[in-house]
Amino acid sequence: MSIPDFLEFGSKLTNLEKTRNFNVFGDYSLDPFRNLVDSHGWRTRKKERLRISVVGTNGKGSVSHFLAVSFSNLGYKTGLYTSPHLFDPKERIRLSPNFNPVNEEDLKEISNILFTQGTAEELSFLSWFEWFTLGAFVLFEKRDIAVQVYEAGLGGRLDATKLADPDILVICAIGEDHKAVLGNTKEAILREKLGIVTERTKIVFALEPKPSLLKILKEFCSEKNLELFLYPSLPEGRSYLDHNREYVKFIVHRLEEIISKNKIGIERTENVVTEPLPLPPGRLEIISDSPFIVFDPAHNPDAIGVTLASLSSAFPGKRFSVLAGFLPDKEGESMAEKLLDYTKTQKSNLYFLDSKEFKLPEGYGSYSIPPEKLSGILKTSEQEEAILVLGSFRLYSYIKT
Structure with missing residues (x-):
């Protein structure tokens, strides 16, 4: 068999x-x-x-x-x-x-x-x-x-x-x-x-x-x-x-x-190296330099807040617009409120991907874009320095392909 x-x-x-x-x-x-x-x-x-x-x-x-x-x-x-x-x-x-x-x-x-x-x-x-x-x-x-x-x-x-x-x-x-x-x-x-x-x-x-x-x-x-x-x-x-x-x-x-102290008796069998720890894929990852696109999988209110707060130290001098996509079981309204506050402070743009897979937060219809317009949004205008994409791991394949 x-x-x-x-x-x-x-x-x-x-x-x-x-x-x-x-x-x-x-x-x-x-x-x-x-x-x-x-x-x-x-x-x-x-x-x-x-x-x-x-x-x-x-x-x-x-x-x-x-x-x-x-x-x-x-x-x-x-x-x-x-x-x-x-x-x-x-x-x-x-x-x-x-x-x-x-x-x-x-x-x-x-x-x-x-x-x-x-x-x-x-x-x-x-x-x-x-x-x-x-x-x-x-x-x-x-x-x-x-x-x-x-x-x-x-x-x-x-x-x-x-x-x-x-x-x-x-x-x-x-x-x-x-x-x-x-x-x-x-x-x-x-x-x-x-x-x-x-x-x-x-x-x-x-x-x-x-x-x-x-x-x-x-x-x-x-x-x-x-x-x-x-x-x-x-x-x-x-x-x-x-x-x-x-x-x-x-x-x-x-x-x-x-x-x-031999309290855990595991064996060291490989060569020791002193290389710095590389960043994990998909976390504050630079997807493109021109236009400057960063991806992060933040998909709950606390994570959204932490990611937004990390931008200034991770990418000093950059001003970010935000593209988000939330799955139906997520607290989209709470996360959308954080993103709206951030983009208002930055005087940048906010977009929500609206499709069968990603649910548009209630009350944010004026910020929605259909998937077929995604590539156009990602080609940032001359006035926008960068775009942060977040909300779900599934968005990664949308912007990498």
């Missing part, structure tokens, strides 16, 4: 990122996925590993990227699992030292493991996200990856990456997003994110949150006997990428101290 293609098989599974039907989480349980994975030993550690879970509302993609590259530079074989992707789902699974997306041969290797040890029938109940998470589990173990970084998807308690059984939890900024699933307050959302902790988890790193969240965090760590390390939250006027890079340096320095 031929081995099914990894991507083709995955395309037939339920993909919540496309359907946006997050109501299914009302009855969701990790137990079926856990039982399947454990029945085949697909998350079993063949030797000691350092598995790091990265959770939060904003910044976890860049923090995951910086963590993976940092450990690779220190000489550890490192794997990185992230979501969502910008262009190609293969971007979600990456291996050191270059962290290029997995290739077709890698996917064939994953499929051979899964369909030789398991069956299509028992794998077919998985969701698309579970399928890719499982792919990362088996490839990282097959390739003897010492440091494994898993960016959580929607939450924590019910996130498929919880089955990595993280040794370390890294918490990024907590904001209000997916409230129907995670809770209506930041306090509720933090508790949901903390649910990714398992019995293996020993250390928590966190950006110091506001007092009400800090109280929850400290009480949780005390109850679970977890060591807590705090790092200052993002200061006003600083690029969030610069701050996240420094946050990761803080984390890696502490973990190196722990590893050197």
Whole structure:
């Protein structure tokens, strides 16, 4: 019998990122996925590993990227699992030292493991996200990856990456997003994110949150006997990428101290390099120099605010117009208000992409443009110095093609 293609098989599974039907989480349980994975030993550690879970509302993609590259530079074989992707789902699974997306041969290797040890029938109940998470589990173990970084998807308690059984939890900024699933307050959302902790988890790193969240965090760590390390939250006027890079340096320095004391017995098998940490793709990324176009995936009110505040330090002297596109389940009106305030201050233009995929914020019809006029908007006029594109990862393919 031929081995099914990894991507083709995955395309037939339920993909919540496309359907946006997050109501299914009302009855969701990790137990079926856990039982399947454990029945085949697909998350079993063949030797000691350092598995790091990265959770939060904003910044976890860049923090995951910086963590993976940092450990690779220190000489550890490192794997990185992230979501969502910008262009190609293969971007979600990456291996050191270059962290290029997995290739077709890698996917064939994953499929051979899964369909030789398991069956299509028992794998077919998985969701698309579970399928890719499982792919990362088996490839990282097959390739003897010492440091494994898993960016959580929607939450924590019910996130498929919880089955990595993280040794370390890294918490990024907590904001209000997916409230129907995670809770209506930041306090509720933090508790949901903390649910990714398992019995293996020993250390928590966190950006110091506001007092009400800090109280929850400290009480949780005390109850679970977890060591807590705090790092200052993002200061006003600083690029969030610069701050996240420094946050990761803080984390890696502490973990190196722990590893050197043989409290974590992972092997350093690669060459140590001293190259600076490259920026992650799709985060304050310069898409074009002429016209000057910057992309960022900010897609909730807090993230929008942080991205706008980062522009002056990341791109000094630039005046930005804004092009945004919001998915239907997002708080479009709240985000649109922030963008309107910004562009009024900048005396620049504001545009919202209006299509079947992207929902126009209520009351902002006069700022809408149809997709067929997108290329014209991106060709900025002589008076406009730059355009910031944000609101969804999906917009990346619109402006790169």
